[in-house]
Amino acid sequence: MPDVTIFQYEVCPYCCGLKALLDHNKMPYTAIEVNPLTKDEIKKHPLIDQSPDKKYRKVPIALVNSEQVNDSKNIIDRLADLRGSASPTLKSLDKCSEEEKADIDWAYDKLVILFPPNIYRTLSESYEAFEYMSKSASTWTAWQKLVLRTTGSLFMWLVSPKLKKKYNITDERQELLDAIADWMKRVSDKGGKFRGGESPNMADLIIYGQLSAMRDMTTLKVLQDSNAEFKAWYARCREAVGPSQRRS
Ligand SMILES: N[C@@H](CCC(=O)N[C@@H](CS)C(=O)NCC(=O)O)C(=O)O
Structure with missing residues (x-):
C-alpha cells in the first residue's frame, strides 16, 4: 500500500x-487539517x-x-496507478465507463458548487460549518479556533451571495433538492439501490463522500428529511464505505 x-x-x-x-478500498491515510485562513500546514511543509x-x-x-500530487482527480488517478490490482471502485478516471464519468463530472461541475451557498446561507448555518471545522482540527490553539469560527463564518456568509451570482444560482436550497432528486432518479433507473446496481460504483462513492462533507450540518438534514429515498441511499453508501481508514 x-x-x-x-x-x-x-x-x-x-x-x-x-x-x-480510500475508506471503501481499505487504504490507510494520514489527514492533516489545513487552517483555511493561514494555510500554514501547506506553506510550511518541507515536502510541499x-x-x-x-x-x-x-x-x-x-x-x-x-x-x-495536487487536485482530487489527479490523486485518484495516482492512487489507482499505484494500487496495481484493478479495483472497480478505485480506477483511473479515464477507465470509468462513459456513464460513470458523466455522473462524476456532474458531481464536480453541478452538485458541489451548490454546497457553499447552502452551508453558508445564513450566519447561523455558516457558524455551524466553521464550528464543525474547528472541532476537527485537534492541533490548532483555542485562539486559532475562535478566530476561524468567528471571522471565517462571517466572511463566508458575506461571500455566499457572490458565489450564487458567479454560478447563476437563484434558490440554493431548491436547486440542491432538485439535484438530489435528479441523482435519485438515476439511481432508481438502476434498480434503486446504487447507481452501480447491487453495489456502489465510483460515482456513488464520490457523490456520497462529497455529501458527507456536510454531515452534522443543517443542509444534509434538510436533504434527508425531504427525500426518503435519498436518506436510504446515503445510509447504504455509508455502510458500504465502512469505517474511516484515517490513521491520524
Ligand atoms: N479541482 C480541485 C478543487 C479543489 C478546491 O477548490 N478546493 C477548495 C476547498 S473545497 C479550496 O481549496 N479552495 C481554495 C481555498 O480554500 O482557499 C480538486 O478537485 O481538488
Missing part, C-alpha cells in the same frame, strides 16, 4: 469524495513545493510516497 497523507479541510467535498474511495511558479494552495493535496 502506498504511504498517503492528505492535506484537507474536513468540510471540503473534494477531500471527502477522495476519502470515501513552495516555488512561486508551482505553489498550489487548494485542498486536497496528497503526499503519495512523499511525492506531491
Whole structure:
C-alpha cells in the first residue's frame, strides 16, 4: 500500500469524495487539517513545493510516497496507478465507463458548487460549518479556533451571495433538492439501490463522500428529511464505505 497523507479541510467535498474511495478500498491515510485562513500546514511543509511558479494552495493535496500530487482527480488517478490490482471502485478516471464519468463530472461541475451557498446561507448555518471545522482540527490553539469560527463564518456568509451570482444560482436550497432528486432518479433507473446496481460504483462513492462533507450540518438534514429515498441511499453508501481508514 502506498504511504498517503492528505492535506484537507474536513468540510471540503473534494477531500471527502477522495476519502470515501480510500475508506471503501481499505487504504490507510494520514489527514492533516489545513487552517483555511493561514494555510500554514501547506506553506510550511518541507515536502510541499513552495516555488512561486508551482505553489498550489487548494485542498486536497496528497503526499503519495512523499511525492506531491495536487487536485482530487489527479490523486485518484495516482492512487489507482499505484494500487496495481484493478479495483472497480478505485480506477483511473479515464477507465470509468462513459456513464460513470458523466455522473462524476456532474458531481464536480453541478452538485458541489451548490454546497457553499447552502452551508453558508445564513450566519447561523455558516457558524455551524466553521464550528464543525474547528472541532476537527485537534492541533490548532483555542485562539486559532475562535478566530476561524468567528471571522471565517462571517466572511463566508458575506461571500455566499457572490458565489450564487458567479454560478447563476437563484434558490440554493431548491436547486440542491432538485439535484438530489435528479441523482435519485438515476439511481432508481438502476434498480434503486446504487447507481452501480447491487453495489456502489465510483460515482456513488464520490457523490456520497462529497455529501458527507456536510454531515452534522443543517443542509444534509434538510436533504434527508425531504427525500426518503435519498436518506436510504446515503445510509447504504455509508455502510458500504465502512469505517474511516484515517490513521491520524
Ligand atoms: N479541482 C480541485 C478543487 C479543489 C478546491 O477548490 N478546493 C477548495 C476547498 S473545497 C479550496 O481549496 N479552495 C481554495 C481555498 O480554500 O482557499 C480538486 O478537485 O481538488
